[in-house]
Amino acid sequence: EAGVTxxxxxxxxxxxQQATLRCSPISGxxxxxxxxxxxxxxxxxxxxxxxGEERNRGNFPPRFSxxxxxxYSSELNVNxxxxxxxxxxxxxxxxxxxxxxxxxxxxxxxxxx
Amino acid sequence: RKExxxxxxxxxxxxxxxxxxxxxxxxxxSQSFFWxxxxxxxxxxxLMSVYSSGNEDGRFxxxxxxxxQYISLLIRDSKLSDSATYLCVVxxxxxxxxxxxxxxxxLIIKP
Numbered sequence: 001e002a003g004v005t006x007x008x009x010x011x012x013x014x015x016x017q018q019a020t021l022r023c024s025p026i027s028g029x030x031x032x033x034x035x036x037x038x039x040x041x042x043x044x045x046x047x048x049x050x051x052g053e054e055r056n057r058g059n060f061p062p063r064f065s066x067x068x069x070x071x072y073s074s075e076l077n078v079n080x081x082x083x084x085x086x087x088x089x090x091x092x093x094x095x096x097x098x099x100x101x102x103x104x105x106x107x108x109x110x111x112x113x
Numbered sequence: 114r115k116e117x118x119x120x121x122x123x124x125x126x127x128x129x130x131x132x133x134x135x136x137x138x139x140x141x142x143s144q145s146f147f148w149x150x151x152x153x154x155x156x157x158x159x160l161m162s163v164y165s166s167g168n169e170d171g172r173f174x175x176x177x178x179x180x181x182q183y184i185s186l187l188i189r190d191s192k193l194s195d196s197a198t199y200l201c202v203v204x205x206x207x208x209x210x211x212x213x214x215x216x217x218x219x220l221i222i223k224p
Contacts, residue, residue, distance in 0.1 A: 042200075042215070043157070048211055055211075090157075099204030100145075101145075101147055102159075104158070
């Protein structure tokens with residue numbers, strides 16, 4: 001069974017640009033979560049999508065947004081990139097939302113210069 | 114007080130030793146508990162779920178103490194490959210209450 005996939009693996013952008021990150025969940029999983037992990041720090045919850053709806057978002061500015069498609073894949077958009085947005089962005093999926101165990105993709109490493 | 118607290122470590126442990134670390138949580142209504150491990154610059158991977166009756170998987174044992182609101186992870190006969198950061202994860206009883214992640218405990222197994 002294929003795991004969670006993310007693309008691209010690495011992304012280099014300049015300050016002020018926009019970044020789009022993509023995630024495909026495990027087959028049968030309807031919930032997708034996005035996390036940010038800056039180097040040496042813990043996971044910071046960004047967004048949770050389930051059945052195409054945004055269920056919850058973390059303490060991040062509105063320039064972090066996303067969506068979930070009918071096939072349950074998801075994309076994360078970050079507008080007006082800032083240097084401090086440089087981090088590993090992890091996507092996870094779960095069979096059902098909320099308190100279910102989550103399975104992670106390998107992440108997208110975003111570098112903002 | 115943080116919702117989920119872990120000792121950041123690092124715990125430096127000789128190969129073959131037994132090591133244990135705890136994680137405390139603040140929401141007494143929490144119903145689901147997990148341990149994940151994360152290798153350097155990699156994604157977290159589910160290590161084990163923690164059940165009320167405890168859970169054992171090979172050299173790993175997880176326990177839940179609801180009265181004192183903590184979960185523990187015990188690693189026996191530690192291997193060099195056990196070196197990683199161990200993340201404690203807690204969720205509430207509401208299906209909309211998502212997972213809350215601890216900052217992790219770093220474990221270093223020395224030969």
